[in-house]
Amino acid sequence: xxxxxxxxxxxxxxxxxxxxxxxxxxxxxxxxxxxxxxxxxxxxxxxxxxxxxxxxxxxxxxxxxxxxxxxxxxxxxxxxxxxxxxxxxxxxxxxxxxxxxxxxxxxxxxxxxxxxxxxxxxxxxxxxxxxxxxxxxxxxxxxxxxxxxxxxxxxxxxxxxxxxxxxxxxxxxxxxxxxxxxxxxxxxxxxxxxxxxxxxxxxxxxxxxxxxxxxxxxxxxxxxxxxxxxxxxxxxxxxxxxxxxxxxxxxxxxxxxxxxxxxxxxxxxxxxxxxxxxxxxxxxxxxxxxxxxxxxxxxxxxxxxxxxxxxxxxxxxxxxxxxxxxxxxxxxxxxxxxxxxxxxxxxxxxxxxxxxxxxxxxxxxxxxxxxxxxxxxxxxxxxxxxxxxxxxxxxxxxxxxxxxxxxxxxxxxxxxxxxxxxxxxxxxxxxxxxxxxxxxxxxxxxxxxxxxxxxxxxxxxxxxxxxxxxxxxxxxxxxxxxxxxxxxxxxxxxxxxxxxxxxxxxxxxxxxxxxxxxxxxxxxxxxxxxxxxxxxxxxxxxxxxxxxxxxxxxxxxxxxxxxxxxxxxxxxxxxxxxxxxxxxxxxxxxxxxxxxxxxxxxxxxxxxxxxxxxxxxxxxxxxxxxxxxxxxxxxxxxxxxxxxxxxxxxxxxxxxxxxxxxxxxxxxxxxxxxxxxxxxxxxxxxxxxxxxxxxxxxxxxxxxxxxxxxxxxxxxxxxxxxxxxxxxxxxxxxxxxxxxxxxxxxxxxxxxxxxxxxxxxxxxxxxxxxxxxxxxxxxxxxxxxxxxxxxxxxxxxxxxxxxxxxxxxxxxxxxxxxxxxxxxxxxxxxxxxxxxxxx
Amino acid sequence: xxxxxxxxxxxxxxxxxxxxxxxxxxxxxxxxxxxxxxxxxxxxxxxxxxxxxxxxxxxxxxxxxx
Numbered sequence: 003x004x005x006x007x008x009x010x011x012x013x014x015x016x017x018x019x020x021x022x023x024x025x026x027x028x029x030x031x032x033x034x035x036x037x038x039x040x041x042x043x044x045x046x047x048x049x050x051x052x053x054x055x056x057x058x059x060x061x062x063x064x065x066x067x068x069x070x071x072x073x074x075x076x077x078x079x080x081x082x083x084x085x086x087x088x089x090x091x092x093x094x095x096x097x098x099x100x101x102x103x104x105x106x107x108x109x110x111x112x113x114x115x116x117x118x119x120x121x122x123x124x125x126x127x128x129x130x131x132x133x134x135x136x137x138x139x140x141x142x143x144x145x146x147x148x149x150x151x152x153x154x155x156x157x158x159x160x161x162x163x164x165x166x167x168x169x170x171x172x173x174x175x176x177x178x179x180x181x182x183x184x185x186x187x188x189x190x191x192x193x194x195x196x197x198x199x200x201x202x203x204x205x206x207x208x209x210x211x212x213x214x215x216x217x218x219x220x221x222x223x224x225x226x227x228x229x230x231x232x233x234x235x236x237x238x239x240x241x242x243x244x245x246x247x248x249x250x251x252x253x254x255x256x257x258x259x260x261x262x263x264x265x266x267x268x269x270x271x272x273x274x275x276x277x278x279x280x281x282x283x284x285x286x287x288x289x290x291x292x293x294x295x296x297x298x299x300x301x302x303x304x305x306x307x308x309x310x311x312x313x314x315x316x317x318x319x320x321x322x323x324x325x326x327x328x329x330x331x332x333x334x335x336x337x338x339x340x341x342x343x344x345x346x347x348x349x350x351x352x353x354x355x356x357x358x359x360x361x362x363x364x365x366x367x368x369x370x371x372x373x374x375x376x377x378x379x380x381x382x383x384x385x386x387x388x389x390x391x392x393x394x395x396x397x398x399x400x401x402x403x404x405x406x407x408x409x410x411x412x413x414x415x416x417x418x419x420x421x422x423x424x425x426x427x428x429x430x431x432x433x434x435x436x437x438x439x440x441x442x443x444x445x446x447x448x449x450x451x452x453x454x455x456x457x458x459x460x461x462x463x464x465x466x467x468x469x470x471x472x473x474x475x476x477x478x479x480x481x482x483x484x485x486x487x488x489x490x491x492x493x494x495x496x497x498x499x500x501x502x503x504x505x506x507x508x509x510x511x512x513x514x515x516x517x518x519x520x521x522x523x524x525x526x527x528x529x530x531x532x533x534x535x536x537x538x539x540x541x542x543x544x545x546x547x548x549x550x551x552x553x554x555x556x557x558x559x560x561x562x563x564x565x566x567x568x569x570x571x572x573x574x575x576x577x578x579x580x581x582x583x584x585x586x587x588x589x590x591x592x593x594x595x596x597x598x599x600x601x602x603x604x605x606x607x608x609x610x611x612x613x614x615x616x617x618x619x620x621x622x623x624x625x626x627x628x629x630x631x632x633x634x635x636x637x638x639x640x641x642x643x644x645x646x647x648x649x650x651x652x653x654x655x656x657x658x659x660x661x662x663x664x665x666x667x668x669x670x671x672x673x674x675x676x677x678x679x680x681x682x683x684x685x686x687x688x689x690x691x692x693x694x695x696x697x698x699x700x701x702x703x704x705x706x707x708x709x710x711x712x713x714x715x716x717x718x719x720x721x722x723x724x725x726x727x728x729x730x731x732x733x734x735x736x737x738x739x740x741x742x743x744x745x746x747x748x749x750x751x752x753x754x755x756x757x758x759x760x761x762x763x764x765x766x767x768x769x770x771x772x773x774x775x776x777x778x779x780x781x782x783x784x785x786x787x788x789x790x791x792x793x794x795x796x797x798x799x800x801x802x803x804x805x806x807x808x809x810x811x812x813x814x815x816x817x818x819x820x821x822x823x824x825x826x827x828x829x830x831x832x833x834x835x836x837x838x839x840x841x
Numbered sequence: 842x843x844x845x846x847x848x849x850x851x852x853x854x855x856x857x858x859x860x861x862x863x864x865x866x867x868x869x870x871x872x873x874x875x876x877x878x879x880x881x882x883x884x885x886x887x888x889x890x891x892x893x894x895x896x897x898x899x900x901x902x903x904x905x906x907x
Contacts, residue, residue: 176859176860179893180884183890184897187898531902531904531905534872535904537873538873538876538877540873541867541871542867542880542881545867546863
C-alpha cells in the first residue's frame with residue numbers, strides 16, 4: 003500500500019543551516035545523514051520536526067528556563083535583517099501526487115512567546131499537513147521525530163509526571179481535557195453563591211442560631227414546589243419571631259407587627275427618638291372653590307322666578323296640571339282659572355333654565371367639599387402629627403444631650419432637633435387660625451349656593467391660609483432635616499446597644515419570604531445538578547481509566563516488541579509499562595532480570611536497574627511503539643544508538659531498521675557514528691537508500707550536505723572509524739580504506755574523463771586496465787584539474803602504501819590531510835563534469 | 842488517512858479523538874453513566890475548548906430541573 007513520503011527537503015536559515023539553502027534528496031525508503039559533532043545532524047532532524055509541527059520540542063523537554071531558548075530557531079549567524087528562515091519539502095501522497103510544503107518562521111521564541119510560522123501547501127496557507135497525510139500527535143512530541151531530548155524525557159521524569167508523557171504518546175490527552183472541563187463545570191456549580199436572601203439566613207446572629215439552623219435545613223432538604231417551601235419558611239419565621247418576643251403569632255403580619263413593636267420599644271427605652279419625629283406633611287393642594295359658572299347660571303334666571311322654581315316643579319309633578327288643556331284654578335293661591343296651558347309651558351321653560359343652575363351649584367359644592375377635606379387633613383396634621391418634644395423638660399433635654407456626648411456624638415443634635423420641633427409646632431398656631439377663617443367662609447358660601455343666592459367672596463380667606471401653609475411647610479422641612487440628623491447619628495448606637503439586631507434581621511426576612519423561598523429553590527436545584535455532575539464525572543473517570551488501561555496494555559506489548567528488536571536474547575529483559583493508581587497518576591516501566599537463560603526473572607522497576615544503554619534502548623522502543631501505533635509513514639531518528647552501546651548497532655541495523663522498512667516506514671537516520679551509518683547502508687543498500695555527509699565549515703553559509711551514496715563515500719566512512727585510532731593497526735586499517743577510496747575515485751575520474759572525450763568508459767573498464775593505486779595515479783593525473791591535484795595524487799600513492807612495519811603507517815594528522823584532499827578532489831570533479839562522476 | 846493496524850489509537854485530528862471508544866465503554870447502565878453519556882453526546886461536535894465548555898454547561902444546567 004502506498005503511503006505518504008517525503009521526496010526532498012530544503013532548509014534555509016534554520017538553526018545550523020545558513021544562507022545557502024541545503025537540499026536533501028530523500029526519495030528512498032532510507033536516508034542516512036552522517037556528520038561529526040556540531041555539523042548539523044540534529045538541526046536536520048529538528049528542521050523536519052519544525053516543518054511538520056511548526057514547533058520545537060527541545061524548548062519543552064530539554065529543561066532549563068524557557069527564556070534560554072529565545073531566538074534559537076533562526077541561525078544566529080544570518081546577516082542582520084536576513085529573516086528568511088524556512089523548511090520546504092516535496093511530499094508524495096498515497097495517490098502518487100506531489101505537493102510542495104513550505105514552513106516559514108515568522109517569529110522566533112521570544113520573551114514569553116512561542117515561535118510562530120506560516121505553513122503553505124502548494125502555495126495555500128493551511129494549519130496542518132493532514133491534507134498530505136502527515137498528521138500530528140499530542141504534544142509535547144507531536145512529530146514523528148526522535149531527538150535526544152525526547153528519548154531521555156520519558157526516562158528522566160518522575161513516575162507521576164511520566165504518565166502525562168505516556169498519555170501524549172498514547173494520544174489520550176483529550177480525555178484529560180474532557181475531564182478537566184467537566185470538573186470545571188462542576189466547580190463552577192460548587193462555587194456558585196447562595197442567593198442574597200439565603201445568605202442573610204447564614205448571617206443570623208447567635209441568638210437566632212436555632213432558627214438559622216432550621217431555615218438552613220429547609221434550604222438543604224427542599225424538594226417540593228415553591229408553595230410548600232414558602233409555607234415551611236413562613237412557619238419557621240413565625241416561630242423565630244415568637245421566640246424573640248415571647249409571643250405566639252399566627253400570621254406573618256402579626257409576627258412583623260410584634261417584632262417592630264418590640265424593637266421600637268427597646269430603641270425608645272434607650273433614646274426617645276419618637277418624640278422628635280413629626281408626621282409627614284400632608285400631600286394636599288389648596289384649591290379655592292370656583293363659583294364663576296354658578297354665578298353665570300344664576301344670572302340667567304330672574305331672582306323672583308328663582309324663588310318660585312320649587313313651586314313650578316311641584317305643580318308640574320301633578321299629572322293633571324302637567325297635561326293641562328284648558329284653564330284651571332291655581333293650586334297655590336286658588337285664583338279661578340289662573341293656571342292656563344300657556345303658563346304651564348312658561349313654568350316648564352323656567353325649570354329648564356334652573357336645571358343648569360343646579361348642575362353648576364353641585365359642581366361648586368363638590369369643590370367646597372374638597373376644600374373642606376384639605377382643611378381636615380391639615381387639622382389632623384396639626385392635631386396628631388406634631389413632635390411631642392414639648393413634654394420634655396429642660397432636665398430631660400440635658401440628659402439626652404449628655405447621652406449623645408457619652409456615645410461620642412454631637413450633643414447639639416438634640417437641641418437642634420428640639421428647636422426645629424418647637425418652631426414647627428408654633429407655626430401651626432397661625433395655620434389653625436387661618437384654617438378656621440376658611441372653614442367659616444366656605445360654610446357661608448355653601449349656604450348661599452344651597453339657597454341659590456349670589457355667593458360671598460372667599461378669596462381673601464384662602465389667601466391668608468396659603469401664606470401660613472407655606473410657612474408651616476418650610477418649618478416642617480427644617481424640622482425633618484434636624485430630626486433626621488439626630489436619628490441617623492444615633493441609629494447605629496441604638497442598633498448596637500438596644501439588642502435589636504436579631505429583630506431587624508428577622509424583620510428583613512419576614513419582608514422577603516417569597517424571595518427567600520426563591521433562593522431556597524434555586525439552591526436546591528443547584529445541589530441537584532451538582533450531585534449529578536459529580537456522579538457523571540466519576541463515571542467518566544472510571545471509563546477513562548478503563549480506556550487508558552487498555553491502551554497501556556496495547557502500548558506495553560508494542561514497546562516490548564521493539565525492545566526485542568534492539569536487545570534480543572538478553573538476561574535483562576523488558577516486561578512492560580504498568581500503571582498504578584488506576585492509571586491516572588503513575589506509570590512504571592518494569593524490567594525482568596534473569597540470572598541465566600531460562601530461569602525465573604526477578605522483576606524490578608527498569609529505571610532502577612537498567613544501564614544507560616538499556617535505558618536508551620527503552621526510550622527508543624517507547625518512541626518506535628508510538629510510531630507503529632500511530633501508523634506514521636515517516637520517522638526521523640537522530641542518533642538513536644549511543645556510542646557507548648556499540649554492541650547493539652548491529653541488532654538496531656538488522657532488526658530495528660529492517661522492521662521499520664518492512665512496515666513501509668520511510669526512515670531518515672542522522673548519526674555521528676560512522677560505523678552505524680556504514681552498516682546501515684551496507685545492510686539496506688538493496689532496498690534503495692540515499693546517504694549524506696554533513697559538514698559545517700562556514701557558520702554563515704551553514705551546514706552543507708554532500709550526497710555520499712556511492713562506493714567512494716562508503717569507503718571514506720569506513721576509514722572514519724579508525725582515523726583517530728591510537729594504535730598503528732587501527733591507522734593501518736584507515737589507511738587501507740582511504741587507499742581503496744582513492745582507487746575508486748581515480749577510476750571514476752578516469753572513466754568520466756574518457757567518456758567526456760568521446761570514448762565511452764566504465765569504472766569496470768578502468769579496473770580491468772589498472773586496479774592498484776600505483777597504476778592508477780599516472781592515468782588519473784591526465785584528468786587532474788590543476789597542478790595541485792596532480793601533486794596530491796602523487797602523495798596518495800606514497801602515503802597510502804605503507805610497508806609492513808608500524809613505523810611506515812601514516813599518522814592521524816597525515817590521514818586527515820589525505821581525507822581532506824580526497825573530499826576536495828571528489829567535490830571539484832563532481833562539479834566539473836557536466837553529469838558528475840560515473841559511478 | 843488509514844487508521845493503521847491499531848485502530849484503537851487515532852490521530853489527533855479532532856478535539857476529542859477518543860470520544861467514540863470512551864462512549865462505547867461507558868454505556869447507560871446507571872443514571873450516572875446515562876448523565877455522562879449525555880455529556881459525551883453533547884460535546885461530540887465541539888471543535889474548540891469554548892464550544893466544549895458551552896456544551897458541558899448546557900447539559901449541567903439542564904440537571905437543575907428535576
